Amino acid sequence: MKLIYEERDGILYFDGCDTVKLAKKYGTPLYVYSLTEIKNRIEELRKAFLDKYKNTRVAYAAKAFTSSAIFKLIDNEGLSLDVVSGGELYTAISVGFPAERIEFNGNNKLYEELVLAIEYGVGRIIVDGLEELDMIEEICQSYDKKIKVMYRITPGVNSDTHDYITTGKKDSKFGIPLDEEVFYPAVKNAIKSPFVEFYGLHFHVGSQLFDNESHLKALDILLSHIDEIRDRFAYEVKEINIGGGFGIKYTDEDRRPFEYFIDPSMKRINEHYSELNIERPNVVIEPGRSIVGEAGMTLYTIGSIKNIEGVRKYVSVDGGMTDNIRPALYQAKHNGMIANKMEMDRNDKVTVCGKCCESGDILIRDLDISKPEMGDILCVPSTGAYGYSMASNYNKNPIPAVVLAKDGEDSLIVRRQTYQDMLLNDIVPSWMD
Structure with a gap:
């Protein structure tokens, strides 16, 4: 290289x-x-994830570096895009990024941002709060549209990183709490809604991580709740999003290969669904820093x-x-x-x-x-x-x-x-x- x-x-x-x-x-x-280095990282992700496991997607986390040129590059490379604001979404659409390959994240999406997302027809809206579904349904009804939604959960695991970039612990502004009286009624509402398709679950445990333990703990929690959704509502989720957060080298750190995070997670997911004799859902990761940081x-x-x-x-x-x-x-x-x-x-x-x-x-x-x-x-x-x-x-x-x-x-x-x-x-x- x-x-x-x-x-x-x-x-x-x-x-x-x-x-x-x-x-x-x-x-x-x-x-x-360096365009060469960005493409190197994307090629590593292809080999470690996209080419290795079927029904997978990489969604570049736009917040790491947003510009028209980088979005055009991500589009040309065939990746999906994870946006967290109306501005990021508008930038993507302005350069012709396919809306169906965009997922819209964020803990407090504004009404007008959701209108944009639904008008454009983004591929997923990742719901982060209980009030959000009501807004999405109202907008979808007025536009006579139906849109895929995923729920971002708060798995309640701590990550070995700075507190400001830890996002998976229970005391976090991100995600829907997994308390039974909160989570399952929210899932039921999404499943029953005529305006959304409940597509799956999402988590993100933090950024700049060098240990896969928090990913695996969060994954176990996510899979257990998918099982419970199946048992309660006879409903099979279609996608699992395990976020990103893979650490990079700033000073003397040893950057982990993508396989270190991806392979144990995929092994656990594949084994879980194999035991149930059920076809596993799509799996998505959301790297940002690890693509453009170095x-x-x-x-x-x-x-x-x-x-x-x-x-x-x-x-x-x-x-x-x-x-x-x-x-x-x-x-x-x-x-x-x-x-x-x-x-x-x-x-x-x-x-x-x-x-x-x-x-x-x-x-x-x-x-x-x-x-x-x-x-x-x-x-x-x-x-x-x-x-x-x-x-x-x-x-x-x-x-x-x-x-x-x-x-x-x-x-x-x-x-x-x-x-x-x-x-x-x-x-x-x-x-x-």
Whole structure:
């Protein structure tokens, strides 16, 4: 498999592109994605899941990185799409993504978002709350449509990850509780409804996971409730969605192969249905970060350097928490390197900070890098997930451009936001003149 990161004459190349030249051409901060790496990950998923097991789907979790170009790529690769907002849904439809391959997730879907989803005819709506079914039925009745729904359950399992990205425990804003007096009446209502087809169950236990235990525990719980649905209502679900959350390498983690998560789950599902002598339902997974996370990197230009003798050396860059909120939000860790000094020893220990007026705007603590100087280009790898997607205009900083690289060629896929762009929605009332 081709190396995505290479050193040539002391310069960092990414998917064949000179990163220093990219920084000069497009400016910094700059998000850069490797098309080769994204396709590598999709091919791994094909071999580990789609080609290995029949009646399976991969739905790319759009929240990891949303753009018109990435949605077009996901469509061209034949994957499905998991969206969580009207904006993500609109973006997908705008580039011709087939609505039947879209599933609509989210814990508080707005009425107008559900109208969009039903108008477009999305393949699934994954119901996350008890009131949601009523809204869906009302809209379907008015549009004379019937739509597939799945119920996202709260399996009540904990995952070994940061609390902010744990989603499967009982105390969670996500999912329908499995209390008997809550869950089964909700299932009965969906089965009896003339406006929806109750299609199956869904769970997502968390993100950035390196242990499959929580997936397997949640799966056992899900299968037991499918059995109970069969016994109570003589109804067979048609699809099981086991979410995503597969961890990637940010610093020194060892990324698990997709098979580590997929094979034990499929073994358990297949054995369960084989024992019952029933054809198993479709099985869906929802990877996002594990497709685009390591395929993306961010380039910055180093600015002021502050050395506090005996304490710390601060190296400031022209971005920060506005283009990568993860370190400030949940203490995420990253690596980094000076793209124009790859041949030099990394014998300087620095703390990389952003330009925002916040003490918490720290990107990387205690990073060993080559001696930094103003104007150097800093590369931060593995920022392909939840960088651009969570970018903001805090302190009125523009959102960076996004470039796609492949075999030494580069293409702009999201232009850099301008100061004028940021003022498009600002209005000064006439009485202020």
